[in-house]
Amino acid sequence: MSRRPSDRAEAASVAPALRAYGDELAAGGAAQVGGAFTDDAAADAFIKSVPEAFLIGVLFTQGIPAERAWAGPYRLATRLGHFDLARIAAEPESVARAVAAPPALHRFVRTLPGWIVAASRRLIDEYGGSAASVWPTGGHVLEVTERLRAFPGIGEKKAVMAAEILVRHFGVALEGAECGSVAYDVQVRRVFLRSGLAEEDTPEAIREAARRACPEAPGTLDLAAWLIGRRWCRPRRPECGECRLGDVCPRHVDRDVAGVGARRTASRP
Ligand code: SF4
Known part of the structure; x- marks a missing residue:
């Protein structure tokens, strides 16, 4: 038009x-x-201080209110009793139970656990278990966006949003602002x-x-x-x-x- x-x-x-x-x-x-991603101070601190929690949090950001989504990784860790990527990747049934136990952590109790397990595996296999390596200082915003999109459960919309949050909120210095x-x-x-x-x-x-x-x-x-x-x-x-x-x-x-x-x-x- x-x-x-x-x-x-x-x-x-x-x-x-x-x-x-x-x-x-x-x-x-x-x-x-x-000042907060969520209404829960502990969950908020978790998202801000643990890059892997932020990446898993991005997976939650769909179909539910923002505050509930960003609290997801902390609540998952609380239910699992850990946030060990290797254990998450190796114990999909535990992840599925933790997500679905009432009150469920998300609407997508069937798909979200698979995304979480796959993301953990990908972080271990391709990024040495460090989500921060997905968005290294000096990386290009388009490259980081593409890396994020490669995670199951992260499409264009989530990837663009996550890249912007990394730059604006976490001060990650990425090239290619334009x-x-x-x-x-x-x-x-x-x-x-x-x-x-x-x-x-x-x-x-x-x-x-x-x-x-x-x-x-x-x-x-x-x-x-x-x-x-x-x-x-x-x-x-x-x-x-x-x-x-x-x-x-x-x-x-x-x-x-x-x-x-x-x-x-x-x-x-
Ligand atoms: S709320 Fe703001 S952006 Fe929306 S129509 Fe009104 S002035 Fe415009």
Whole structure:
């Protein structure tokens, strides 16, 4: 779909405001987003201090609220009594029981355990048991994204999200910021559509809009858009008066993402 002059004018106003919010979040780190991946301090510390827990946490970030997802690795470790990758890889039945025991750690009690076991095996076989080796300092963001995508259970959306979190929250120095992107996530999509940054709800249109809005580092917009979507730009009754984009957004509130409701299933911290 071609972009009308008014669309371009809208996007021209919104883009700097969204970039400014993204820069502010990046400068402030996790403290700007509440300081936590989860509501549980111990689970939060686990995700932040153990790279393997972060990678396994990425596997959880699908179909359930973000806080519950990021708490998954800690709760798994608590139920198993360890977080030993070799034992996880060798004891799939134990992992399956730990995930499925009530209350289940995830909706996907059949698929998630297999992903966890496979990821543990892959980390041992290809990365010496160190998830940090998946995202070495100085690595290229596209290479890291591809490595993440090679793990069963991590698709494009999760991989892009994880790479952005590594850079923004954990300070991992990756090359190629201009090649970063936004995840094709329900919150990001809604904000891009309603703010006029994007006119179509396709992965290509959303990512192209991010590149137009912030050519030097499109990924900067990822967390900013996600937070706006979650805090203010809700599917029903968006709080435009409170929104960070409220002064510049054309407020196309009739636009929404097809096929999903108000579930908090996206996965940023
Ligand atoms: S909440 Fe309102 S002002 Fe904010 S992005 Fe959504 S439509 Fe725009």
